[in-house]
């Protein structure tokens with residue numbers, strides 16, 4: 001739909017106003033007329049006007065003066081000045097001072113004045129649209145700014161919330177880590193209270209199996225489980241009798257063996273209720289399975305035995321052998337049992353860990369003290385602690401050099417039936 005604009009003609013001559021009205025009556029304009037600048041300003045005050053065409057020569061207020069006022073009040077309205085031929089200077093003034101868009105000389109050509117006024121109305125339309133667009137853009141920008149501020153605020157709140165939660169999670173994790181460390185400490189203390197030798201053994205087994213797991217490039221979480229299982233693998237022995245506790249498995253009677261087998265199951269049962277230790281419990285259960293399926297408690301075979309259990313099994317046997325054999329001999333013995341008791345593929349890991357960590361695992365001093373069963377005593381070994389018999393009598397004194405006779409005496413004394421420990425001797429390590 002065509003937009004109808006208001007236009008105002010101002011002239012003190014009635015005839016001119018009539019002529020102009022006639023000329024524009026068929027055009028798409030609403031025509032208003034005023035006979036003076038004062039009246040013109042009153043009419044302008046009644047609505048929105050697109051174009052003002054004002055005569056220059058008027059009594060009281062000239063066209064330029066009128067247009068100047070109109071400019072101040074309605075700056076967007078397009079202003080045109082009508083002048084006689086002699087008033088070109090006045091027309092220029094109107095353009096310069098009152099910001100008139102054009103001047104039209106009297107008498108005018110109808111087509112010319114029609115064209116100029118239509119063009120002016122078009123210009124007014126453009127200015128108006130431009131203003132509306134600018135307004136809209138400004139409004140949208142303001143809305144965008146508000147949104148962006150709100151968004152920034154929410155992001156900030158959210159970030160604060162996330163970092164607060166992060167902190168809380170970190171504290172909780174730290175607490176959990178501390179708790180499991182303390183729990184491990186308690187369990188190790190329990191093992192140590194039952195027998196210091198199991199604790200020493202367990203610590204070495206944990207170290208060797210952990211290093212083997214690292215060498216096998218297992219994920220950290222799995223390595224951690226192996227460390228826990230290595231430390232606690234013999235926790236089930238806490239409830240075992242002293243005889244079972246001290247003797248080597250191959251020295252046990254069949255009844256004692258039945259009890260010994262139970263330490264794997266009891267160990268798993270003891271720690272499995274703690275969720276974090278459940279996986280370690282599984283490794284503990286199977287640390288005496290043999291590679292050929294002849295082990296216990298479930299006679300698992302080959303790859304069916306959890307990898308962690310296979311590693312702990314190797315570390316466990318090596319640690320026990322190294323108490324009364326040189327490192328090379330212990331490794332040789334293990335080598336002879338590959339494929340039967342142990343996974344052949346894992347031997348290389350054990351060997352490299354032992355070679356690499358020899359000084360950590362075994363005292364760097366030449367003379368060390370070891371606890372041996374009577375079976376492993378040899379003539380020439382030097383006793384490092386008094387061997388006390390059942391009534392509290394010293395059977396063999398500290399620093400005695402063992403002979404065949406001493407060993408015979410110990411075998412006959414049924415020392416191992418009542419003692420909680422083995423025989424402590426000095427040993428020279430190569």
Ligand SMILES: [Fe+2]
Pocket residue numbers: 233234263287288316
């Ligand atoms: Fe064991």
Ligand SMILES: [Fe+2]
Pocket residue numbers: 201205233234316
């Ligand atoms: Fe063990």
